[in-house]
Amino acid sequence: xxxxxxxxxxxxxxxxxxxxxxxxxxxxxxxxxxxxxxxxxxxxxxxxxxxxxxxxxxxxxxxxxxxxxxxxxxxxxxxxxxxxxxxxxxxxxxxxxxxxxxxxxxxxxxxxxxxxxxxxxxxxxxxxxxxxxxxxxxxxxxxxxxxxxxxxxxxxxxxxxxxxxxxxxxxxxxxxxxxxxxxxxxxxxxxxxxxxxxxxxxxxxxxxxxxxxxxxxxxxxxxxxxxxxxxxxxxxxxxxxxxxxxxxxxxxxxxxxxxxxxxxxxxxxxxxxxxxxxxxxxxxxxxxxxxxxxxxxxxxxxxxxxxxxxxxx
Amino acid sequence: xxxxxxxxxxxxxxxxxxxxxxxxxxxxxxxxxxxxxxxxxxxxxxxxxxxxxxxxxxxxxxxxxxxxxxxxxxxxxxxxxxxxxxxxxxxxxxxxxxxxxxxxxxxxxxxxxxxxxxxxxxxxxxxxxxxxxxxxxxxxxxxxxxxxxxxxxxxxxxxxxxxxxxxxxxxxxxxxxxxxxxxxxxxxxxxxxxxxxxxxxxxxxxxxxxxxxxxxxxxxxxxxxxxxxxxxxxxxxxxxxxxxxxxxxxxxxxxxxxxxxxxxxxxxxxxxxxxxxxxxxxxxxxxxxxxxxxxxxxxxxxxxxxxxxxxxx
Numbered sequence: 324x325x326x327x328x329x330x331x332x333x334x335x336x337x338x339x340x341x342x343x344x345x346x347x348x349x350x351x352x353x354x355x356x357x358x359x360x361x362x363x364x365x366x367x368x369x370x371x372x373x374x375x376x377x378x379x380x381x382x383x384x385x386x387x388x389x390x391x392x393x394x395x396x397x398x399x400x401x402x403x404x405x406x407x408x409x410x411x412x413x414x415x416x417x418x419x420x421x422x423x424x425x426x427x428x429x430x431x432x433x434x435x436x437x438x439x440x441x442x443x444x445x446x447x448x449x450x451x452x453x454x455x456x457x458x459x460x461x462x463x464x465x466x467x468x469x470x471x472x473x474x475x476x477x478x479x480x481x482x483x484x485x486x487x488x489x490x491x492x493x494x495x496x497x498x499x500x501x502x503x504x505x506x507x508x509x510x511x512x513x514x515x516x517x518x519x520x521x522x523x524x525x526x527x528x529x530x531x532x533x534x535x536x537x538x539x540x541x542x543x544x545x546x547x548x549x550x551x552x553x554x555x556x557x558x559x560x561x562x563x564x565x566x567x568x569x570x571x572x573x574x575x576x577x578x579x580x581x582x583x584x585x586x587x588x589x590x591x592x593x594x595x596x597x598x599x600x601x602x603x604x605x606x607x608x609x610x611x612x613x614x615x616x617x618x619x620x621x622x623x624x625x626x627x628x629x630x631x632x633x634x635x636x
Numbered sequence: 637x638x639x640x641x642x643x644x645x646x647x648x649x650x651x652x653x654x655x656x657x658x659x660x661x662x663x664x665x666x667x668x669x670x671x672x673x674x675x676x677x678x679x680x681x682x683x684x685x686x687x688x689x690x691x692x693x694x695x696x697x698x699x700x701x702x703x704x705x706x707x708x709x710x711x712x713x714x715x716x717x718x719x720x721x722x723x724x725x726x727x728x729x730x731x732x733x734x735x736x737x738x739x740x741x742x743x744x745x746x747x748x749x750x751x752x753x754x755x756x757x758x759x760x761x762x763x764x765x766x767x768x769x770x771x772x773x774x775x776x777x778x779x780x781x782x783x784x785x786x787x788x789x790x791x792x793x794x795x796x797x798x799x800x801x802x803x804x805x806x807x808x809x810x811x812x813x814x815x816x817x818x819x820x821x822x823x824x825x826x827x828x829x830x831x832x833x834x835x836x837x838x839x840x841x842x843x844x845x846x847x848x849x850x851x852x853x854x855x856x857x858x859x860x861x862x863x864x865x866x867x868x869x870x871x872x873x874x875x876x877x878x879x880x881x882x883x884x885x886x887x888x889x890x891x892x893x894x895x896x897x898x899x900x901x902x903x904x905x906x907x908x909x910x911x912x913x914x915x916x917x918x919x920x921x922x923x924x925x926x927x928x929x930x931x932x933x934x935x936x937x938x939x940x941x942x943x944x945x946x947x948x949x
Contacts (some may be wrong), residue, residue: 518938520941520944523836523941524940524941524944524945525944525945525947527944527947532943535943535944537936537939537940537943538940538941538944540936540939540940541936541937541940543938544933544937545937546714546868555853591778620857620932620933621932621933621937622933623850623853623854623857624854624857624858624937624938625855625937626850627833627837627848627850627851627853628833628836628838628854628941629853630848631833631837631838631840631844631848631851632837632838634838
C-alpha cells in the first residue's frame with residue numbers, strides 16, 4: 324500500500340461520512356469534523372451500509388472543531404452549499420503549505436470561493452452521482468450509484484493524477500474530468516431540471532417528471548438553457564471543452580428513466596422543510612447566463628419559484 | 637322599473653350568489669341552483685355583506701335540480717370552470733327559444749362550449765374583477781372591487797346593449813367589452829402570472845410576487861407571452877382588436893401594487909386542497925399559443941408545474 328495520507332473531512336454528513344469512511348477503510352488517516360452525530364460516532368463509531376460492502380469504523384478520529392484536526396494532506400469539504408460562507412473558517416485550520424482541497428459539494432462556483440481563500444492550484448472539485456442518506460446518528464446508508472467525478476480547478480493533469488492516486492485502493496468508483504467547469508455544468512443539466520421540477524411540482528419523484536409530457540418537455544427546455552449557458556461560460560473562461568448538448572440530453576433522460584421513483588436531495592430538503600441549495604444550483608448558473616446574455620427564461624422562472632419556496636427556511 | 641326578467645343562476649357559489657342576489661335585490665325573478673348551501677339558504681335565506689351595501693334575500697327561489705327552475709330569460713352560469721363538463725346538463729332545462737346565457741366563469745374557451753351546445757348568438761361572457769368569498773352556509777362576503785366586464789360571444793353590439801340593460805338598476809358596476817376574446821386574454825394577463833406564481837411559489841400572496849425581483853420579472857415575462865399569444869389568437873379569429881401590451885403590463889402591475897396581500901382564487905383553492913382551474917386558465921391559452929406557434933416556454937413550464945400540484949385533487 325502507498326503512503327497513508329492524512330485527510331480532514333469537513334462536514335461529515337452522508338456524503339462526507341461515506342467517502343471519508345471509504346478512505347479510512349483503505350488505510351488512510353481520516354479525521355472527521357462532526358456536528359450533529361458527534362456523540363454517537365464517538366461512542367458507537369461510524370456504521371455504513373452499502374451495496375459495495377458494509378463497514379464499521381469503530382473509533383474514527385472525530386473532532387468538534389477543525390483546530391483539533393491540524394494540517395492535513397487533503398481536505399474533503401463536504402458541507403452543504405448553503406454553508407459555503409462558513410467553509411473558510413472551518414477549513415482554514417487544516418490547510419498547510421501542501422494541502423489539497425477537494426470541494427465535494429453541489430453546484431456552480433464553489434471552487435471559486437476556495438480558490439480565493441486558499442489559492443487556486445490546490446483546489447479540486449468532486450461531483451458525486453450517488454444516493455446516500457443519513458440514518459440514525461452514526462449511521463449512513465449508501466443506497467445506489469456512487470461514481471465521483473474529480474476535476475482540478477485549473478484542469479492541471481498532474482494534479483488530477485494526484486487526486487486519482489488518493490482514491491486508488493479504496494472501494495469507490497472515481498473518474499476524472501479534464502474540465503471541471505464542464506463537468507459542473509453537465510451535472511447542472513440534470514440537477515436544474517430534475518431537482519427543480521421535483522420541488523416546484525410539489526415534492527414529486529423523478530419518475531413523475533419522466534412520465535408527464537408537460538414536465539418532461541419542461542425538463543428538456545431547461546436542459547437546453549443550461550447547455551447554452553454552460554457553453555457560453557466555458558468559452559468565457561477560455562476553455563476548449565464544449566458540452567455536446569444532443570448527446571447529453573439523451574443520456575440524462577436515458578439515465579433518469581432507469582432511476583425509478585428517485586428523490587433528488589433538493590426535493591428531500593424541500594419535503595423535510597430544510598434549506599434548499601438554491602444559490603449554488605440555480606442562482607449562480609442563472610447569474611452567469613444573464614451576464615453572458617444567454618436567454619434563460621425557464622431557469623429564471625424556476626429559480627424565482629424555488630427561492631419563494633425556500634423563503635425563511 | 638323595467639320588466640322584471642326571469643333569471644337562473646347555475647352554480648350559486650360566491651360569485652353566482654352575489655351577482656344573482658344583486659339582480660334579485662333590483663326586482664328580478666332570480667332562481668338559484670344551489671348545491672352545498674341548499675338547506676341553509678332555504679331555511680335562513682341568502683345573506684350578503686358588501687361595501688356596496690349588505691342585503692338579505694329571506695326566501696330566494698332555490699332549486700336542487702335545474703328542471704325545477706324552468707326556462708328563463710337569462711341563465712347566469714357561474715360554475716367553477718372545473719365543472720365545465722357538467723354545465724350542458726345543468727343549463728339545458730333552463731334554455732328556451734329566447735334564453736340568453738351569460739358565462740360568468742374564469743378562463744378561456746368556455747363560451748365555445750356553450751356556443752356548441754346552445755348556439756352562438758345567445759352566448760355572453762362575464763369577467764368579474766372582484767373578491768367575493770363564501771362564509772358559513774348561506775353567507776357570502778363581497779370584500780372589495782366588483783366590476784364585471786360583459787361581452788357577447790360574437791361581439792354583437794345590440795346583444796351587448798341587451799345584456800347591459802339587464803344589469804341597469806342593480807347595485808353592480810358593469811362595463812362592456814367590444815371584443816369578448818380580447819377581454820378574456822387581457823384578464824389572463826393578470827391571472828396567469830399572478831395566480832400561477834402565487835400557487836407555484838408555495839401559496840403566497842400577490843404582494844410577495846410584487847416585492848420579489850425574480851418573481852416580478854417572471855410575471856412580466858409571462859405577461860409578454862400571454863399578450864403575444866392573445867394577439868395571435870385575436871388575429872386568427874379575424875378580430876381587429878389588438879391588446880396594447882405595453883399599456884396593459886403597466887396597468888396590471890399598477891393595479892396589483894394597490895391590492896396588498898391579495899389571495900387569487902386559484903391560490904385559495906391550492907392552499908385549501910381543492911381542484912384548481914388549470915384547464916381554462918392555463919392549459920387552453922397554452923394550447924392556443926402552441927397551435928399558433930407563439931413561443932410560450934414560461935407558460936408551458938408554469939402550466940406543467942400547476943398540473944403536477946393539482947394532481948389527484
